[in-house]
Amino acid sequence: MLNIVVLVKHVYDENQLKVDRESGKVNFEGVPGKISDFDRSALEAALVLRSAGGGKVTSLTLGPEEAVKSLREVMAMGADQTILIKDQSFYKMDAAATARVLHRALEKAGPVDLLICAEGSVDSYTSLLAPMLAEKLHLPLITYAQSLQVKDGTVRAERALEKRVEVVEAKLPAFVTVTGEINDPRIPTLLQIMAAMKKPVSTFTLADLGIDPRDLGAGGYRLIEYSAKSRERRRAMLEGTVPEAVSKLVDSLAREGLVS
Amino acid sequence: MVFPLAELGDYAITFRPEHEMFRKVVREFFEKEVEPRVSEIEENDRVPDDLLKKMGEMGLQGIAVPQEYGGQGGDQVSVAIFCEEAGRVYPAIMTLVGVNGLFTVPIMLFGTEEQKGRYLPPVAKGEKHSAHATTEAGAGSDVAGIQTRAERRGDRWVLNGRKAFISGGDIADYFVVLTRTSPPPSRKERWKGLTFFILEKGMRGFSVARKMNKSGLKGSPIVELQLDNVEVPDSNRLGNEGDGFKIAMETFDHARIGVAAQALGIAQSAFEKSLNYAMQRSTFDRLLIQQQAIDNYLADMLMKLVSARHMVYWASCLADAGRKEYLIAASMAKAYATEAAEFAAIKAISIHGGVGVVMDSHIERMLRDVEITKVYEGSNEIQRLVIIRQLLRQTLGFDPMGI
Amino acid sequence: MVDVLFYSEDDELLHELTGLATALAAQAGGRSFAVVLGDDKVATASSVAWEGASEVYLFRAPAVARDHPEAAAQALAQATADHSTAILLVGSTKDGKVVAGRLAAALGAPAASDCASVQLQGEELVVERPSYGGRVKTRAALSGRYVVACVKPRAYPRAARSATAGKVTEVEFSPTLLTSIVEVKERPSSNLDLTRAERIVSVGRGLKKKEDLLMIQGLADIMGASVGCSRPLSADLGWLPEEAHIGLTGIEVRPKIYLAIGISGQLQHMAGVKEAGTIVAINTDKGAPIFANCDYGMVGDLYQVVPELKRQLAALKNK
Numbered sequence: 001m002l003n004i005v006v007l008v009k010h011v012y013d014e015n016q017l018k019v020d021r022e023s024g025k026v027n028f029e030g031v032p033g034k035i036s037d038f039d040r041s042a043l044e045a046a047l048v049l050r051s052a053g054g055g056k057v058t059s060l061t062l063g064p065e066e067a068v069k070s071l072r073e074v075m076a077m078g079a080d081q082t083i084l085i086k087d088q089s090f091y092k093m094d095a096a097a098t099a100r101v102l103h104r105a106l107e108k109a110g111p112v113d114l115l116i117c118a119e120g121s122v123d124s125y126t127s128l129l130a131p132m133l134a135e136k137l138h139l140p141l142i143t144y145a146q147s148l149q150v151k152d153g154t155v156r157a158e159r160a161l162e163k164r165v166e167v168v169e170a171k172l173p174a175f176v177t178v179t180g181e182i183n184d185p186r187i188p189t190l191l192q193i194m195a196a197m198k199k200p201v202s203t204f205t206l207a208d209l210g211i212d213p214r215d216l217g218a219g220g221y222r223l224i225e226y227s228a229k230s231r232e233r234r235r236a237m238l239e240g241t242v243p244e245a246v247s248k249l250v251d252s253l254a255r256e257g258l259v260s
Numbered sequence: 261m262v263f264p265l266a267e268l269g270d271y272a273i274t275f276r277p278e279h280e281m282f283r284k285v286v287r288e289f290f291e292k293e294v295e296p297r298v299s300e301i302e303e304n305d306r307v308p309d310d311l312l313k314k315m316g317e318m319g320l321q322g323i324a325v326p327q328e329y330g331g332q333g334g335d336q337v338s339v340a341i342f343c344e345e346a347g348r349v350y351p352a353i354m355t356l357v358g359v360n361g362l363f364t365v366p367i368m369l370f371g372t373e374e375q376k377g378r379y380l381p382p383v384a385k386g387e388k389h390s391a392h393a394t395t396e397a398g399a400g401s402d403v404a405g406i407q408t409r410a411e412r413r414g415d416r417w418v419l420n421g422r423k424a425f426i427s428g429g430d431i432a433d434y435f436v437v438l439t440r441t442s443p444p445p446s447r448k449e450r451w452k453g454l455t456f457f458i459l460e461k462g463m464r465g466f467s468v469a470r471k472m473n474k475s476g477l478k479g480s481p482i483v484e485l486q487l488d489n490v491e492v493p494d495s496n497r498l499g500n501e502g503d504g505f506k507i508a509m510e511t512f513d514h515a516r517i518g519v520a521a522q523a524l525g526i527a528q529s530a531f532e533k534s535l536n537y538a539m540q541r542s543t544f545d546r547l548l549i550q551q552q553a554i555d556n557y558l559a560d561m562l563m564k565l566v567s568a569r570h571m572v573y574w575a576s577c578l579a580d581a582g583r584k585e586y587l588i589a590a591s592m593a594k595a596y597a598t599e600a601a602e603f604a605a606i607k608a609i610s611i612h613g614g615v616g617v618v619m620d621s622h623i624e625r626m627l628r629d630v631e632i633t634k635v636y637e638g639s640n641e642i643q644r645l646v647i648i649r650q651l652l653r654q655t656l657g658f659d660p661m662g663i
Numbered sequence: 664m665v666d667v668l669f670y671s672e673d674d675e676l677l678h679e680l681t682g683l684a685t686a687l688a689a690q691a692g693g694r695s696f697a698v699v700l701g702d703d704k705v706a707t708a709s710s711v712a713w714e715g716a717s718e719v720y721l722f723r724a725p726a727v728a729r730d731h732p733e734a735a736a737q738a739l740a741q742a743t744a745d746h747s748t749a750i751l752l753v754g755s756t757k758d759g760k761v762v763a764g765r766l767a768a769a770l771g772a773p774a775a776s777d778c779a780s781v782q783l784q785g786e787e788l789v790v791e792r793p794s795y796g797g798r799v800k801t802r803a804a805l806s807g808r809y810v811v812a813c814v815k816p817r818a819y820p821r822a823a824r825s826a827t828a829g830k831v832t833e834v835e836f837s838p839t840l841l842t843s844i845v846e847v848k849e850r851p852s853s854n855l856d857l858t859r860a861e862r863i864v865s866v867g868r869g870l871k872k873k874e875d876l877l878m879i880q881g882l883a884d885i886m887g888a889s890v891g892c893s894r895p896l897s898a899d900l901g902w903l904p905e906e907a908h909i910g911l912t913g914i915e916v917r918p919k920i921y922l923a924i925g926i927s928g929q930l931q932h933m934a935g936v937k938e939a940g941t942i943v944a945i946n947t948d949k950g951a952p953i954f955a956n957c958d959y960g961m962v963g964d965l966y967q968v969v970p971e972l973k974r975q976l977a978a979l980k981n982k
Contacts, residue, residue: 012795014795014796014798014930015796015930017795017798017799019798019799026795026799038912069277069281072277072281073281073284073285076281076285094773094774094775094803095764095774096767096768096772096773096774099768119912120912122795122796122911122931123794123795124794124795124801125777125793125794125911126760126775126776126777126792127757127760127761127764127776128760128763128764128767128774128775128776129764130761130764131732131736131760131761131762131763131764131765131768132764132765132767132768132774133768134764134765135736135764135765135768135769136768139841140841140842141733141761141765141841141842142842143757143761144757156845160905161756161757161758162756162757162906162914163849163850164847164848164849164850165847165848165850166730166844166846166847166848167844167845167846167847167848168842168843168844168845169842169843169845170841170842170843174842179912180898180912181898187285187288187289187314187318188285189318189319189332190278190282190319190323190332190333190334190338191319191327191332191333191334193278193281193282193285194278194332194333194334196278196281197276197277197278219773219807220772220773220805220806220807220810221773221774221775221803221804221805222787222803222804222805222806223801223802223803224789224802224803224804225801225802226794226799226800226801226802227799227800227802228795228798228799228800229800230798231937233942233955233956233957233958234957234958234959235954235955235957235958235960236958236959236960237541237542237954237959237960237961237962238959238960238961242963242964242967242968242971243971243975245961245963245968246961246968246971246972246975247975249943249959249961249972250972250975250976250979252959253920253941253943253959254979256941258862258919258920258940258941259886259920259976259979296868296895300871533950536950537949537950540949540950540954540955541949612949615949615962621947621948621949
């Protein structure tokens, strides 16, 4: 019987950002939100462990009011409970501030056997939250897990590093971050979606956790700006028959000294 | 009155949060799992088994089948959503999966408890496939003109005949088959004397005769079914003897919105691809989108697309509200959406130029796929008849044509 | 007067950090200190000392702790305790980010990862890092007694050899490790380092069969290029190893030429390619996003284009 908490992040959809081409300014207004892509793999990993040995899967999110909509998907996939800590400035927070909030939330939640999240979130992709939170909670941390097993109070995972694969073990309670390769998240059926609509999302405010939002900005991290000046690519389309187009390509590349 | 309906509110469309989530989930599945394999399906004229299995597991064969029979207990809007999203990526899959509705609906409406319990759950859960066999080579729109016969012999029936253009007939385990069980009492009452039976694959004398090679909807084969003295117990009769025509009509009425939604998906895809192309391709030193002729095409496509969208979901909402006006709405949606999709597909080819007819672009495929949507499930000519006849029947209380 | 401490488990990256750390320390009126972990890293410690580091803390630790991010975080925390104010630089590898995160939390310090640039501006350390699939650049300022920044590989050049060597100080060390490494499987193709490749031929879902990779490899051979891929070909299909996967969750490359064959160009793949000099795209889908992000684009069937390209490139070579 495992008490598992999955960290789920509500992010702005990186494919739908509004960018001013001239100034490079990024506008987040009206940009739809979604659950960070790899979080579903984290949730799936938790659900698989629950099927194998029993337990409870709770998802925990720090995010805006709108996150309730995307969290329904988490419910539809099968989470037993879904918790949202509401804060509108989520996208400006750095990992340390988020870690402070989640630390407080987890302290209040009581004993957890396994904490799971994705290797990184698709918006900032800092991969810092997990080690920061693990340090605060004094938990062993296994990152970049591409496989995960729990047996006799021990978690065992394969870590996919740049130059090698490590097999790592830790005693529960533990914290694991997973890669998108670890599994194929289940697709909820209409039935599960309809049932999820009836389940409540438990919401809390920062005040409920005894946190003053002003304190969150006092950690020494100051966001200066987001800018999206994209490098302008030439976009030269090569037309003609295959031999003609290839010939044009080879000429251009040869001229630039890219082929000899 | 806001003729032909009673008031403004009768034209309302309402969605619930689960509709949007379902749409998102279905779209992701189609974009992630189906889209990359579209070329493969088109080339092999076959939807891979693993995709079919996955869709079955997602409950897509039983969206509107009640939960107690293993279905998702969803509404017409949800069915339309699936059909649209499938139509947007690969319409043939909508037909392949959706054709099960032509089996589950008549059994839901007219089956005995025993029949429902036996046949609905496996199909709804995707464990078995099913098909609907009414059409024959000589009788499409004219359902009453079918020649397949069923003769009573004690507590059994013996079926003889040949069905044609049966979608999914090659992989189906279960079928509902329309037969003539008694001659029509008069020329005016040709529709009397028809009866449905439930058949299973493997019944002696019942076989898939041949696969018909067609243009469009590759991956959703159509076959001819041969019935040679097929013996079927009376317990497999679906509904009362002589009720066949009514059952067929009600079945098609229910399925109509699905086809309209499928066409809507095609129109949506045609528009999206054309817009994308127009924003990237240049001619005469300007982007296509800066050429007025292209803008005209795109604007026309968008107007028809959004109109179709409203009609499809309006009809679905009426169906879910149990309103009989949905019959008119569904016929309008089907005729309009399929023609809007055809328009969009043709304009997409124009906008894409040479690329539009290159097989790999999947633009010309839209036109091939859309053509049959105007014809099956009640051809658009029939839909126009239905629209006016239903209008007269419902609002004015009389039917000038007889049937 | 701010000191700079720096660490990376990757030697190449450590040498890149040396130059940066020394420059920052000079600017801040402090000194630079390298943290090296492991009984078998004496040579590394020495070479860093000769590249400008004022001092190298060589933490004695058996091999099992050497690659352990927990040990590194504890070593850095222990080293930092002797410095009242410090900038901490960690190489931004997967393990490096774990080190940085744990260290930052232990010190109560702000942190930033995958920094492409790090600059001292007054009392703040200003960093630039990619976000939103690489589409957006984030600029942030870190301030406080201690700040932690993970620096990307190849963001800074390797330090030059210095005239004098810094001191190497051995430090006793007994880390408490909460996780144990049970087994290490070295990746067989670890000589594939696309991050340093100057020419890359990359392939995506447009490739129909694994056997067709031979054709792609043939093209790469003629061009003197390495073969990379988008995520589906390594993660889903396993046709190419993980090291070949280019993208947000894969590797970032900065070749002079990047040939994208049968790749649609989704944001998460392009995040790994945006630094490429010249991008050439070949795809049958006119509407594929990659055509908006390339220098040269060809709408066509790779099965026709690639053989033709091989033919013409070979002919060019023979001239």
